Every structure is written in C-alpha cells, then in structure tokens.
Amino acid sequence: MSPTAPFDRAADRASFDPGAAAARATDAILHDTLHGAQRGVVVDSPPGAGKSTLVVRAARELAAAGRPLMVIAQTNAQVDDLVLRLAEKDPELPVGRLHSSDPDAYDKALDDLPFVRTSTKVTDLAGLDVVVSTAAKWAHVEVSKLDAPWQHAIVDEAYQMRSDALLAVAGLFERALFVGDPGQLDPFSIVGAEQWAGLAYDPSASAVTTLLAHNPELPQHRLPVSWRLPASAAPLVSAAFYPYTPFRSGTDHGDRTLSFGVPSDGSGPDRVIDEAAEAGWGLLELPARNTPRTDPEAVRAVAQVVRRLLDRGGAAVSERGPDPTPLTADRIAVGTAHRDQAAAVRAALAELGVADVTVDTANRLQGREFDVTVVLHPLSGRPDATAFHLETGRLCVLASRHRHACIVVCRAGVSELLDDHPSTEPVQLGVTVKFPDGWEANHAVLARLAEHRVPWRP
Amino acid sequence: MSLIDNLARLEAVATGRAQPRATTRHRHLSQRPLVLVPLTTAGEAGAPLGALVGTERTSPRLLVVPQPRDRDLRFTFLAQLADTVLEYVDSFADDVEAAERSETDPETGKRVKVEVELCQDAPQLIVPSRAGIDFVRLIGRSTRFRRTAEQDPETPYPAPPRVPLLGRWLTHFGERARVPGSSLLVAMTELLSRHWATGQSSLEDQHLGALLAWIEAPEGASGADAALRAELARDKDGQLLCPPAGPATDPAFDNRLLAPAIERYDRARGVLATAEDGIEADTRLAALAAAEREIRSLIESRTRPTWDAVWRGLDALCTLPEAPHAADRWTRDRWSFTGHRDRVRAGEPPQPRIDDAVTAANKLAAREREQARLEAQEALDDPLVMAGRRLAGEAFEGEVTEVVMAYSESRSPRPRPLVTVRTDDRPHLAERAKVYRSLQGKPQTAEFVTYEGEGLVVLRVTDKMGRGKEPEPGSVPGKGDRICWTLFEHEQRGGPGLPDPEATPWTHGGPPGDAAERPDPVTPEDIL
Numbered sequence: 010m011s012p013t014a015p016f017d018r019a020a021d022r023a024s025f026d027p028g029a030a031a032a033r034a035t036d037a038i039l040h041d042t043l044h045g046a047q048r049g050v051v052v053d054s055p056p057g058a059g060k061s062t063l064v065v066r067a068a069r070e071l072a073a074a075g076r077p078l079m080v081i082a083q084t085n086a087q088v089d090d091l092v093l094r095l096a097e098k099d100p101e102l103p104v105g106r107l108h109s110s111d112p113d114a115y116d117k118a119l120d121d122l123p124f125v126r127t128s129t130k131v132t133d134l135a136g137l138d139v140v141v142s143t144a145a146k147w148a149h150v151e152v153s154k155l156d157a158p159w160q161h162a163i164v165d166e167a168y169q170m171r172s173d174a175l176l177a178v179a180g181l182f183e184r185a186l187f188v189g190d191p192g193q194l195d196p197f198s199i200v201g202a203e204q205w206a207g208l209a210y211d212p213s214a215s216a217v218t219t220l221l222a223h224n225p226e227l228p229q230h231r232l233p234v235s236w237r238l239p240a241s242a243a244p245l246v247s248a249a250f251y252p253y254t255p256f257r258s259g260t261d262h263g264d265r266t267l268s269f270g271v272p273s274d275g276s277g278p279d280r281v282i283d284e285a286a287e288a289g290w291g292l293l294e295l296p297a298r299n300t301p302r303t304d305p306e307a308v309r310a311v312a313q314v315v316r317r318l319l320d321r322g323g324a325a326v327s328e329r330g331p332d333p334t335p336l337t338a339d340r341i342a343v344g345t346a347h348r349d350q351a352a353a354v355r356a357a358l359a360e361l362g363v364a365d366v367t368v369d370t371a372n373r374l375q376g377r378e379f380d381v382t383v384v385l386h387p388l389s390g391r392p393d394a395t396a397f398h399l400e401t402g403r404l405c406v407l408a409s410r411h412r413h414a415c416i417v418v419c420r421a422g423v424s425e426l427l428d429d430h431p432s433t434e435p436v437q438l439g440v441t442v443k444f445p446d447g448w449e450a451n452h453a454v455l456a457r458l459a460e461h462r463v464p465w466r467p
Numbered sequence: 468m469s470l471i472d473n474l475a476r477l478e479a480v481a482t483g484r485a486q487p488r489a490t491t492r493h494r495h496l497s498q499r500p501l502v503l504v505p506l507t508t509a510g511e512a513g514a515p516l517g518a519l520v521g522t523e524r525t526s527p528r529l530l531v532v533p534q535p536r537d538r539d540l541r542f543t544f545l546a547q548l549a550d551t552v553l554e555y556v557d558s559f560a561d562d563v564e565a566a567e568r569s570e571t572d573p574e575t576g577k578r579v580k581v582e583v584e585l586c587q588d589a590p591q592l593i594v595p596s597r598a599g600i601d602f603v604r605l606i607g608r609s610t611r612f613r614r615t616a617e618q619d620p621e622t623p624y625p626a627p628p629r630v631p632l633l634g635r636w637l638t639h640f641g642e643r644a645r646v647p648g649s650s651l652l653v654a655m656t657e658l659l660s661r662h663w664a665t666g667q668s669s670l671e672d673q674h675l676g677a678l679l680a681w682i683e684a685p686e687g688a689s690g691a692d693a694a695l696r697a698e699l700a701r702d703k704d705g706q707l708l709c710p711p712a713g714p715a716t717d718p719a720f721d722n723r724l725l726a727p728a729i730e731r732y733d734r735a736r737g738v739l740a741t742a743e744d745g746i747e748a749d750t751r752l753a754a755l756a757a758a759e760r761e762i763r764s765l766i767e768s769r770t771r772p773t774w775d776a777v778w779r780g781l782d783a784l785c786t787l788p789e790a791p792h793a794a795d796r797w798t799r800d801r802w803s804f805t806g807h808r809d810r811v812r813a814g815e816p817p818q819p820r821i822d823d824a825v826t827a828a829n830k831l832a833a834r835e836r837e838q839a840r841l842e843a844q845e846a847l848d849d850p851l852v853m854a855g856r857r858l859a860g861e862a863f864e865g866e867v868t869e870v871v872m873a874y875s876e877s878r879s880p881r882p883r884p885l886v887t888v889r890t891d892d893r894p895h896l897a898e899r900a901k902v903y904r905s906l907q908g909k910p911q912t913a914e915f916v917t918y919e920g921e922g923l924v925v926l927r928v929t930d931k932m933g934r935g936k937e938p939e940p941g942s943v944p945g946k947g948d949r950i951c952w953t954l955f956e957h958e959q960r961g962g963p964g965l966p967d968p969e970a971t972p973w974t975h976g977g978p979p980g981d982a983a984e985r986p987d988p989v990t991p992e993d994i995l
Contacts, residue, residue: 048973112929113899148963153576172975173828177965179972200647200834210824210975212831223976349860352895 027234027259035063038230042067042161042186043074051167051217051229052188055256056246056409057237057378060188064165065094067186071161072102072138079182080141082165087376088141089116091165095139096122105134107142107150131155144170148177158182164216165189169375171196172219173212187217192250192409193375194402207439218441234259237378237412241289249453250405252445260328267336267381267413270322277465278314282321284461285381285414292458293465297422300390303353304420306467307389311343311418312357314383315366325380325413338365340380344407345370346387346398354385371406382411386419388451394430399447408454417458424455468669471855475664483689485663485681490851492787494658495650495797497591501555502527502777504595504770505602507714508535509721513605515544516716516725517766519774520551527774533732533762538624545610546627553629555590556636560808562587589797589804592640592652593781595675595712595773600654602714604641610634611817623989635817639807642818646834648796648841651804655780656712662787666691674698675776676709682783710769712776724765732758792844799837824975825968832962840959847905853951857892862953865890867944868923874936882938885916888924894954896924902952906931906942910957926952 041050054060064080071078082088085108092106093116106127108114119125126134131150134140140159152158162182164170168189179185195215202213209222221227235243236259243258267286273279277293285291293314295307323336334340343358345351348370355368367379371387384407387398397403408415432448445453468476475486499522508514514535521527528551532544566585569578594600611634616625640652660672665681672678676697684690697709706724707717716725735755742748822830846853846862856862869887874880896902896915903910913926933939944950969978 145963151964152966173831173965176824176828176972176975177963179974180966180970185974198831198835200831200838201645202831204645205822205827205831208821208827210827212824212828216974220974223974348895352860352893 025257027257030257031059031232031234031236031259034230034232035059035066038063038186039067039070041228041230043070045228047224047227048184049220049224049227050186051221051227052186052232053191053229053254054188054232055192055235055251055254056190056405057235057412058232058256059234059236060165060190060232061091061094063232064091064163064188065098067163068095068139069099069102071163076160078139078161078163079147079159080139080163080165081144081147081170081178082141083144083169085115085143087165088143089119092119092122092125092141095141096125100124102139103137105137105140107131107134107140107146109146144174144178147181148174150178150181152180155181160184162186163188166376167217167220168193168215169196170216171198171212172210172214172216175216175219176210176212187220189217191217191254192246192402192405194372194400194406203437206437231256233257236260238409239265239289239411239413242409242411242415245290245454245457246405246409249450249457250401250409250445265325265327265413267323267325268333270324271320276317277463277467278310278317279321281416281463281465282314282317284463285416286323288461289414290458290461291414291416292462293416293418294462295389295418295420296466297420298390299392300420302347303349304390305353307385307418307420308350308353308357310465310467311354311383311385312361312363314416314418315341315343315358316361316363318381318383319363323381327412334380336380338363339367342367342369342374342377342379342382342410344374344382344384344410346385346403350385371403374410375406377410378412379410380413382407382415384408384415384417386417386423388423388426389419391426394426394448396432396434396447399430399432399451401443401445401447401450404447404450404454419458421464424452424459427451427455469855469859471858472664476666479664479681479690480666483666483691484684484686485665485690487662487851488664489662489787489790489845489849491790491793491849492784493661493790493793493845493848493852494648494653494784495591495789495793495800496781496784497588497650500591500593500781501552502593502774503552503599503603504712504773504777505599505606505714506716506766506770507602508532509716509718511535513609514541515606515714517544517763517770518548519767519770520548522555524778527771529763529767529770531759531763531766533759534729534736542627542630545606545630545633548606549627549629549633552592552633552636559586559588559590559804563805584805586801586805586808589651589801591650593777594652594654595777596656596673597654598673598714599712600641600644600652603637603644603652607634607637607639607641608820611638612820631817632811635811636807638818639803642830643800643803646803647838648844649800649803649837650793650797651800655777658784659780662784665694667694671698675712675773675780679776679779679783683779710772712773713770716769720765720769725762728758728762728765732762734758790845790848792848795844796841823968823979824971825965828965832965836959836962839956843953843955843957843959846953846955847957853953856953856955857894857951860893860895861955862951863888863890863892863894863924864949864951865892865922865924867946867948867950870943870946873927880936882928882932882936882943884928884932884938884943886913886926886928886944887919888926888950888952889922890924891922894924894952896954900954902926902954903957904944904950904952905957911942913952 038052092104095104101124104125106115106119110129119127128134159182162185164185164187166189167187168191198213205211210219231254233256235256238258240258240260240262247255273283281291281293324333325336326333343354351368351370387403388394432446475488479486501522503520505518506516508516515532516535517531519527519529530544530547532540534540563584564587566583567580568583570581572579610630613626613631614622615628643649644652656673656675656678659678663682677694680693680697681690684693700708705719711717735758739751739755742751846856865888867886868889871885873883873885875883900915902913911931913928916925916927919925932942971978
C-alpha cells in the first residue's frame with residue numbers, strides 16, 4: 010500500500026500502455042451501456058480520468074443508436090460545459106438544454122450553436138436526440154406529462170448527487186449510466202439525517218450508494234488512467250484516496266516539465282515553487298501556531314506564492330505539444346476549505362495586483378483542472394481536527410486538481426494534531442465503512458509532502 | 468460556531484455572566500405548556516423510573532415506578548402518563564378555526580383549495596434537556612405498537628387502553644422536534660442556549676443547572692462559580708446539591724439511596740405475598756406502602772429541583788419579546804398538530820417503525836427548507852443575529868450614497884436603478900451575486916455590480932418596482948437610506964414533488980410492500 014514501494018519503472022511502463030488500458034475500459038463500458046441486460050451501469054472515475062470524454066462519447070453513441078437520451082448533471086456550469094463539448098465533437102447533433110426561468114440560467118454561448126435548442130419547458134425539446142439539464146430542473150419534470158419515459162439516461166457526477174435527488178428523477182428514465190468520482194466530496198445535508206443512517210435509501214447518502222444497495226448486481230466499471238495527474242501525483246492520490254481501486258497516470262516522469270524564466274530569489278515562496286516544479290509537490294511550512302481560520306500569515310503566504318508563480322515567467326511543457334505554454338493566471342488555482350478563507354485569499358491577491366486566478370473552496374473546485382494549484386491546508390493552524398476538516402474527499406479534491414504541480418501552504422504541527430484527534434465519529438449500524446478514513450489519508454499525504462518541505466518564517 | 472458566538476462566549480468568561488445571543492425570543496412559548504421531567508433507570512434502556520408532569524408550576528403530578536423492572540408497574544406508570552398527556556393534548560383538539568389548504572384533486576389532478584379545520588392553539592411539551600427529547604421518542608417507539616386487550620384479546624401482555632395512543636402522540640412530538648424552529652416539543656437547555664451564550668462549552672451547556680447558573684448570576688457574582696457548584700457540589704451524604712436534569716440519574720444517588728429503597732420495597736412485596744391471614748396482610752401492606760412512599764419521596768427530591776429550574780428558565784425566556792416570525796413558525800406547528808389529530812381520528816395505523824424512501828426524502832427536504840427559513844427569519848427578526856451574519860460576510864448594512872436610474876436593454880426597457888451603498892461590513896460578494904433587502908416585508912432583489920473604492924458597493928435593483936417604465940414610488944432605495952442587504956434569500960421556494968410511495972423507482976428498491984406493520988413478536992427476553 011506504500012506509494013514508494015520500489016519497482017522497475019521502465020519495465021513496468023513497457024508492460025503498461027495507458028492508452029490501451031483506457032480504451033479497453035471505455036469499450037467495456039459502452040458495450041454494457043448499449044447492449045447490456047442490466048438497467049444500470051456504474052462507472053468510477055478517478056480525478057482527470059476522462060469522465061467528460063466518456064460521457065460525451067456515450068451520449069453520441071446512444072444518440073446514434075436511436076435511443077432518446079436525457080443527461081442529468083449536478084450544476085448549471087456542468088450542464089453548459091457538457092453541451093459545449095457535445096457540440097464541439099458533433100456540431101450537428103440535436104441537443105436540448107432544459108433550463109430554469111432565472112435570468113442567466115444558461116451560458117449564452119449556447120445561443121450561437123445552431124443545433125442546440127434551449128427552453129424552460131421539456132415539451133419544447135421533445136424529439137431531440139439528447140436533452141441535458143441539472144438534477145434540480147429535471148426534478149420538476151412530471152413523468153405523467155411525457156409521452157413516455159426516456160429510454161436512457163446518463164447521470165454525471167453521480168457520487169455528488171444525493172439519493173433523494175435521484176429519487177425525484179429516476180422515474181423519468183428506463184435505464185441509466187452513472188458516472189462519477191467516488192473519492193471526491195460526499196453530498197451533504199444542512200440538517201441531521203442520522204435518523205435514516207443505515208437504510209438502503211438514506212436520502213442524505215450518495216445516489217450511487219443507494220443505487221448499488223438496491224441493485225448490487227449492476228455492472229461496475231472503473232477508468233484506470235488519470236490523464237490529468239502527473240506521474241508524480243497519481244501514485245500518491247491513488248494510494249491515499251483509492252487504496253482498493255488503484256489507477257495510474259497516463260503520462261510518465263519527464264513527460265511534463267515546469268520551468269521558470271526568472272531564477273529564485275531564495276525566499277520561501279520561490280524555493281517551494283522550485284521544489285514543486287521539480288518534484289510535483291511542495292510544502293511551504295510556516296511556524297506552528299493556533300490561528301483563526303483566515304490565518305493572515307498563511308493567507309499572505311498563499312498570495313505571495315501565486316504572485317511569484319506569475320512573476321517568474323513559468324512555462325509548462327506537456328504531452329499535448331512540444332512547445333511550452335506560458336503559466337498564466339487562468340492556469341493557476343487556489344483551493345481552501347472554507348469560503349471565508351477563499352475570500353481572504355482573494356483580498357490578499359487583489360492587494361498584490363493579481364487578478365483572474367481562480368480561488369475557491371474544495372466543493373466548488375470539484376471537476377476542474379489547472380496546471381498549478383496552491384492549497385491552504387484544511388488543518389493548518391487549527392486547534393482541533395473535526396470531521397469536516399478530516400473529510401477524505403476535501404483533501405482529495407484539493408490534491409488532485411493539478412496537471413503539473415501542487416503547492417501546499419500549512420502551519421507546522423498538523424501531524425501531531427492528527428495524532429491528538431483520532432476519528433471519533435459515532436458508528437452507525439448498517440452503514441458501510443468507507444475507506445480510507447480521512448485521518449489515514451491525511452497522514453499519507455502529509456508524509457509525502459514532508460519530503461518536499463520548505464520551512465519558512467514570513 | 469460563528470465568530471459572534473465565540474465573541475459572546477469570551478465576553479461571558481470575562482464578565483462571569485451569560486451574554487445575550489438574541490434580542491427577541493425566537494421560539495413560541497405556549498401560555499399553558501406541559502412540563503415533563505422524566506427519570507430513567509440506570510442500565511435499563513427505556514425503563515422509566517418516574518416523572519414530574521403538569522401544567523401548573525406549583526402542583527406537578529408525581530409518577531413513580533417503584534420497581535422499574537416490573538412490567539405491570541411500568542404499564543401503570545405509562546397509563547398515568549397517558550392520562551395527563553392525552554388530557555392535555557385533547558384540550559387543544561376541538562378549538563378550531565376554518566382554514567384553507569391546497570390539495571391535489573384526485574380526479575382532475577389540479578391543485579384546488581379545500582376548507583379544512585386548523586386548531587387555534589397547539590400543545591407544547593417542555594423537557595429539561597435534549598436527552599429528555601430522546602426519552603420522549605423512546606417511550607413513543609416502545610408503546611405505539613403495543614396492543615390493548617380490546618385490540619387483540621389474545622395478546623399475552625395487553626397494554627392499558629390509552630398507552631398505544633400515548634405512544635403515537637409522543638412519536639409525533641419526537642419527530643416534530645427534529646424540524647428546525649418547531650416548538651411542539653422543546654428542551655429547556657436548547658431554548659436557553661439559543662438565547663444566551665455562557666462561558667462554558669456547549670457540552671457543559673447541556674446541564675440545565677449550570678446553564679441557568681450563568682444566566683441567573685446576579686450583577687457582580689460569578690456565573691462560572693455558580694455553574695461549577697451546580698455541576699459538582701455535594702452534601703455531607705455525597706449527594707449532588709443540584710441533581711442532573713435527567714433522564715439519567717447520578718450514580719451516587721442510585722447506589723446509596725435508590726437501590727436500598729427498591730430493595731426494601733421488593734422485600735416488603737415478598738413478605739406481603741407470603742402473608743397467611745388478613746390481619747398480617749394488612750400490616751404488611753402498610754409496610755409496602757411505606758416502602759413505596761419512600762421511593763416516591765426520593766424521586767420527587769431528584770425531579771423537583773429540575774422542575775423548578777425549567778420554570779425559572781421559562782421566566783428568563785419570557786423577559787424577551789416574541790420575534791415576529793416565531794408566530795409564523797408556530798402556525799406550522801399548529802398545522803402539524805392538526806394533521807396528526809386528523810390521522811388519529813381517521814383511525815390510521817401508528818407511524819411505521821421505518822420511513823419509506825419517499826417519506827424519508829420528503830422529511831429531509833422539508834427540514835432543510837425549515838432550517839434555511841429559520842436562519843433567514845431569525846436574522847430578519849433580530850439585529851443581533853443579523854450582526855452575526857454581517858460579521859460572517861453574509862449580509863451588510865450601509866447608507867445609500869447615490870442612486871442612478873438605468874434601464875434594461877430590451878424592447879420594453881425596465882427600470883434597473885444602480886444603487887451605491889457605503890458599508891463598513893465585508894460581504895463575500897461574488898461576481899453578479901444576488902442580494903436581498905426587505906421592502907414592506909417582501910424581499911427585493913438586487914445584484915452586485917462592482918466595488919467602487921473602499922467600502923462602496925454598487926448594486927443593481929432588479930425587481931419589485933411595478934410594471935411601468937418608471938418604478939413605483941418607494942420601491943427604489945433613496946439617497947441617505949440605511950438598508951440591510953443579505954446574501955441569503957428571505958423566503959424558501961418549495962422543492963420539487965417526489966413520486967408517490969407506490970411509484971418508488973427501481974433505483975430505490977421499488978414500491979414498499981403494503982403489508983401492515985406487525986407488532987413486535989414476543990421473544991423469551993420479553994418474559995424474563
């Protein structure tokens with residue numbers, strides 16, 4: 010289970026062709042989806058494993074087979090993104106975008122696509138090959154008002170969908186392909202739902218948990234290759250967050266490089282940038298201290314790292330092409346645990362004159378991809394380790410958004426903090442224990458980060 | 468815990484007295500609540516030991532189970548409790564007003580208004596602590612499926628006539644207590660800690676005596692010392708001066724006072740059973756009655772301080788004026804009460820042991836809606852609560868410094884005035900974030916346009932300005948107005964409908980079986 014177990018990498022690479030492995034998995038998924046006897050197919054996809062590509066391909070093949078298809082995504086941004094991808098791959102595919110009656114309910118870019126029709130009423134979209142919308146909007150469609158339920162559905166980000174949301178829409182389709190990442194953040198409810206813990210249809214559980222509890226015979230597939238995570242990150246993320254369903258990176262060491270035109274000035278931020286450019290990981294460690302959530306020193310350190318990333322003229326080379334792409338603000342993201350931390354980082358960045366860098370919480374960064382991410386560690390400066398901060402999915406999202414490097418800013422002492430706060434969540438009867446638990450995953454990530462530690466006193 | 472609550476707690480530590488967390492009372496309090504102080508037997512889940520119950524502060528009814536392991540005595544206790552509780556509940560059932568409710572017409576499928584009854588007032592049960600709410604739920608669960616001799620002449624241990632009905636009502640109260648902001652069944656510790664912050668942890672706040680000590684501390688006295696005394700001080704016999712609010716009892720009480728008393732009672736019963744003639748039986752009966760009296764006085768001595776504490780808590784809460792929206796939430800409680808009254812009267816079976824998929828999802832959705840509604844309403848009702856939201860960046864207050872008329876770009880341009888607000892707050896405004904203000908009790912929406920220098924927020928008002936080209940008078944903020952804008956919505960939209968339970972889809976296991984729930988089978992453990 011150790012990510013650093015020695016093995017002959019060259020020999021291993023020779024026997025493993027990531028492209029072929031991914032293609033085999035995709036073919037099996039499409040076969041079960043199009044020709045399988047079961048009503049559902051579940052696909053687990055680790056970060057950046059080509060989930061969106063799979064959804065687009067499955068949608069096109071179902072449409073080509075003449076099966077009317079509805080697609081259920083979780084947010085409006087995901088829906089718009091999917092429609093754009095569908096139109097890019099197949100500009101003449103008739104696609105419907107069902108949307109709410111709010112102003113700006115959908116991306117205006119869709120209006121320019123000739124074969125995409127948008128409407129607030131599902132009846133306006135009848136007969137189109139593919140109709141895409143959010144789970145929340147689909148829930149308002151009444152099956153009794155339809156001529157017939159859809160033959161097929163694709164449920165995207167199914168692990169982030171709550172069981173009760175699936176309950177509201179499941180009457181609309183006969184069969185479905187469920188696609189999602191089990192390692193990311195579980196859905197949550199703002200009120201206690203312990204009353205239903207252990208029930209197969211616990212409304213606060215994820216849609217896939219409920220689906221599989223009632224239909225254990227459904228085929229489950231897995232995408233085996235992460236195209237996003239670099240070779241430096243995939244083994245750690247796989248071992249820490251997907252211990253029983255390992256995956257590989259699609260690229261090898263050396264396929265991607267990150268270099269900077271301006272040499273290091275020797276400061277902490279510059280040293281950690283160089284470490285991360287070289288190793289894929291960097292830990293900028295501030296002196297141990299209990300701080301408020303919006304720890305001013307840590308927030309400033311995050312902002313300075315971002316500022317230096319931009320100032321030093323970064324260039325990224327990847328398997329996508331021989332020419333280096335400049336590391337611009339839109340290729341960098343900052344991830345935090347809390348919204349007020351994100352707001353504080355945004356303010357600090359504005360003070361340093363940085364604009365256009367995405368700063369958001371783990372929840373909102375789900376599904377997104379950047380070249381370099383700077384993460385404020387969820388446990389940095391905390392006096393306690395609560396279930397929220399230990400949640401495996403939160404750390405997994407933050408540690409798996411990058412194509413090249415991830416820099417973590419953290420106060421010293423998190424490891425001791427973890428040892429002082431073993432998990433003490435009550436055990437609920439009938440609930441499947443999830444592995445790994447956040448405590449263990451946090452330790453695994455910290456152990457690796459410690460190898461790339463740059464201590465710094467601002 | 469929010470920043471403002473942390474500040475209030477720090478202030479409480481510094482001053483030694485509880486600090487207000489609210490300026491109005493956010494929960495409805497009945498004019499005639501039923502206070503229930505239950506005690507349970509250590510080591511016997513769900514075996515009641517006794518209770519003080521009643522609506523009169525000076526004359527509670529004391530109910531005692533002298534031997535908690537005796538099923539008959541337990542049933543006697545439950546029957547007595549049923550008498551008191553059901554009489555109280557029934558006293559609200561027939562005082563009704565006419566109301567309208569929209570229902571789906573089974574023939575046309577359209578939503579139509581129907582005339583229904585709505586009880587003018589509803590019962591309110593007050594227990595000392597959260598554990599008391601759990602206990603109410605437990606009693607409800609353990610009694611609602613019991614069968615009376617009338618329902619089932621064959622049943623080996625028939626329950627007294629009204630006990631299953633008591634179970635159904637207590638279950639209803641227990642379920643309703645899970646709805647945020649509801650007041651049918653409330654715990655005094657939760658009511659008090661909603662309105663005051665103490666200098667101790669929220670775990671310690673669950674001790675009613677300690678919590679009250681902080682709140683009642685007179686000027687200059689130390690609430691911390693009083694709370695410590697309430698928690699720990701013991702008399703010369705090693706008994707707590709302030710017994711815990713229950714339902715669990717102090718082990719020192721169990722071991723030194725209660726257990727010997729129960730033993731004496733058991734012995735007296737045994738001796739009575741072996742009496743050989745009437746005169747002997749009479750003396751022994753007197754001895755048994757004396758043993759029972761002793762237990763009664765022990766139970767009373769442990770429940771009476773808590774009983775008084777609950778009423779003192781009510782006194783403290785009544786010093787605050789009721790928040791305007793609390794009445795609105797109480798109306799929902801009245802609907803809930805009326806609905807259950809109707810189900811009982813219609814002869815429906817008791818609430819099932821486990822919710823089906825659709826019921827569970829509906830309950831969760833309703834509670835999430837109520838939680839959001841409660842948070843918004845509390846902030847709108849109370850400047851201190853709003854201050855907490857402002858400190859958290861979820862609202863901001865400021866003076867309007869400029870209003871520029873502007874119009875939307877469309878064939879019939881609509882007013883979209885730009886309003887500049889100067890504020891010292893720091894709201895977390897994302898691009899084009901929506902903000903809301905209260906305009907004659909209705910929310911008006913604006914969207915965030917830009918920051919114009921330090922503390923100047925530009926907003927575009929987008930609705931509630933009438934149908935014309937010119938906004939209706941008073942609908943646009945004026946220069947110099949002080950307005951509080953919130954980033955959260957004031958009102959909650961209803962969620963989408965879920966399928967009927969009979970139409971539960973395959974993903975959720977299909978429709979639930981229609982077999983009526985059977986009562987618990989009797990196992991050997993039941994007749995130990």
